[in-house]
Amino acid sequence: MGCGTWAWGNRLLWGYEPSMDSQLQEVFNLCISNGVTLFDTGDSYGTGRLNGRSEILLGKFDRAYQGIDKENICLATKLAPYPWRLTRNSMVAAGKASAQRLGRNIDLVQMHWSTANYFPWQEWQLLDGLADLYEQGLVKGVGLSNYGAKRLRQVYKKLSDRGVPILTLQVQYSLLSTYPVTELGVKDVCDELGIKLIAYSPLCLGILTGKYSPDNLPRGLRGLLFKQLLSGAKSLLACLREIAQFRQKTMSQVALNWCICKGTIPIPGAKNPEQAKQNIGALGWQLEAGEVAQLDRAAAKVDKTMVQNIFQSK
Ligand SMILES: NC(=O)c1ccc[n+]([C@@H]2O[C@H](COP(=O)([O-])OP(=O)(O)OC[C@H]3O[C@@H](n4cnc5c(N)ncnc54)[C@H](OP(=O)(O)O)[C@@H]3O)[C@@H](O)[C@H]2O)c1
16 A cells, blocks of 8 residues: 655644635645655544544545545544443454444544553453454554554564554654653664554654744644643754754754654644645655754753653554
8 A cells, every 4th residue: 555755634623613614625735746645644533523524524525636646545544442342343444434424434543542551351252353354344444543663573573463464563753752762762663563663643642843832832732731841842942943044944844854754754733824835845855864863952951851752553
């Protein structure tokens, strides 16, 4: 299956309003016409009155798009191992429900998180359900999300015993969240097992764009989080800014290019065509090894980094 080298995450969080839908269609079109063909969503995205809306929207955008590369679009969704999903059939049913919202088969189905940290037995049945979806030809590929290296190896063994390859693993990875790679070693294991590593929240929810400061915080939970992170991230942001100015790129482009240089596929969220256009500008060039090392050093010095996903396993 053809996943692009870059992607757009469609989480519908942090300020989404239905009035943004036509802008989001534009974002979708812009991505594909620039070679970005992997789109990530999840069956848990969009809660309350927006239940399932992210998948519904992606499906709508996909059907409406008629330009180049249409055949290469890869719709990736994540199925949540909710506590009430206990059997393999519940996962097959969840996959079918997502496909219905998307209006077509899922290309890449991913386990949204591992249950290793709180109910380690639950996920084995559910992984069988993902493998069933693959065997029944209902999905083209299977991926994981929020797995550490140790658990990844266990799941790899289980699925390969059934002849089901794991194509991708997504983890929270950015200059402010290097933990999955530096501490858990997921990149080495992915390389060894032939799994592509997807970097989610590659802009650390927007901090790495450089547009936020203690005097200019986003509303809500994100503002509270940024307030805690911004002062510790000062020298990292200064380093990003300096490289961006030297390169005549934006800080977002440098932050995303750093992810690419690390051999990952970043999936930044973009709320409007301007952001998408800017993020697409992270493609087609590469930071030099010295610049990557400079960013690595600055990232390693940050004392308070982004909080890890509570479901991230070891
Ligand atoms: N597997 C998982 O558990 C998991 C968890 C989280 C996310 N994800 C995936 O990763 C995707 C992206 O993550 P994310 O949205 O959490 O974080 P992100 O990509 O790090 O940050 C996205 C936010 O940054 C701002 N932004 C993006 N591009 C910008 C630009 N060029 N200039 C200025 N601001 C810009 C926008 O917010 P503002 O304009 O409001 O600042 C945007 O919503 C999600 O959509 C989802 O598909 C997966």
